[in-house]
Amino acid sequence: AQTVTQSQPEMSVQEAETVTLSCTYDTSESDYYLFWYKQPPSRQMILVIRQEAYKQQNATENRFSVNFQKAAKSFSLKISDSQLGDAAMYFCAYLSSNTGKLIFGQGTTLQVKP
Amino acid sequence: KAGVTQTPRYLIKTRGQQVTLSCSPISGHRSVSWYQQTPGQGLQFLFEYFSETQRNKGNFPGRFSGRQFSNSRSEMNVSTLELGDSALYLCASRRQTGGTGELFFGEGSRLTVL
Numbered sequence: 001a002q003t004v005t006q007s008q009p010e011m012s013v014q015e016a017e018t019v020t021l022s023c024t025y026d027t028s029e030s031d032y033y034l035f036w037y038k039q040p041p042s043r044q045m046i047l048v049i050r051q052e053a054y055k056q057q058n059a060t061e062n063r064f065s066v067n068f069q070k071a072a073k074s075f076s077l078k079i080s081d082s083q084l085g086d087a088a089m090y091f092c093a094y095l096s097s098n099t100g101k102l103i104f105g106q107g108t109t110l111q112v113k114p
Numbered sequence: 115k116a117g118v119t120q121t122p123r124y125l126i127k128t129r130g131q132q133v134t135l136s137c138s139p140i141s142g143h144r145s146v147s148w149y150q151q152t153p154g155q156g157l158q159f160l161f162e163y164f165s166e167t168q169r170n171k172g173n174f175p176g177r178f179s180g181r182q183f184s185n186s187r188s189e190m191n192v193s194t195l196e197l198g199d200s201a202l203y204l205c206a207s208r209r210q211t212g213g214t215g216e217l218f219f220g221e222g223s224r225l226t227v228l
Contacts, residue, residue, distance in 0.1 A: 095217075103159070104157040105156075
C-alpha cells in the first residue's frame with residue numbers, strides 16, 4: 001500500500017522569505033501523480049501544484065516549485081517570496097494509478113510572519 | 115465555471131440518526147470522490163464514483179454508502195451515526211477516473227454528531 005509522510009507538522013517563514021516543505025512517499029507503482037494542496041482556514045482544499053511521475057522536469061507554478069526526486073521518493077514544495085496569504089495547512093498527496101484514490105500526508109501548518 | 119458544490123455546509127445530528135450529503139461536480143467532470151477529514155485520522159478516502167458506478171472504496175464500515183446519478187451529482191449517506199463520525203466530509207471531482215488528473219475539492223460538509 002502507498003503511504004505519504006510529511007515530517008514537519010508546523011513550519012514558519014518570514015514574509016518575502018523562502019520556505020521548503022518536505023514530503024516522502026512509498027510506492028511500488030511506476031506511474032502516478034503527486035500533488036500539493038493548500039487548505040486555508042476557510043477549509044476549501046486548493047490545488048497548488050502537480051507533478052507527473054514520468055516527467056523528470058520539476059513542476060513550477062509562479063512562486064511555487066517542487067523538487068521531485070523519484071528514486072528517493074521525495075517531493076518537496078518550495079514557496080518563494082512568501083506572502084501572508086500563503087498561511088495554511090499544506091498537504092502532500094499521491095494519486096494511485098491503480099486505485100485512482102488520493103492518499104494524503106498528515107499535513108504541514110505553515111505560518112507566515114509579517 | 116462553477117466549482118464543486120457541497121450541501122449542506124454544516125449540520126448537527128444525534129447518535130443513531132442518518133445523514134445524506136450532496137455533491138455537485140464541476141460541469142463535465144464524471145468522477146466524484148469522497149473524503150473524511152478529522153484531526154486524529156487526517157484525510158481518508160471513502161469512495162469514488164464514475165459514471166454511476168462505485169469504482170473504489172476505502173476502509174469504512176458499511177454504514178457509509180454513496181451513489182451517483184446520471185448527471186454526475188453524488189450523494190453519500192451515513193446511517194446509525196456515531197460520535198466518531200463527526201468530521202469534515204470533502205467531495206472532489208475530476209474529468210476521468212484512474213491514475214490521471216487532479217481533483218478539485220468542494221468546501222466540505224461539516225458534520226457534528228451529538
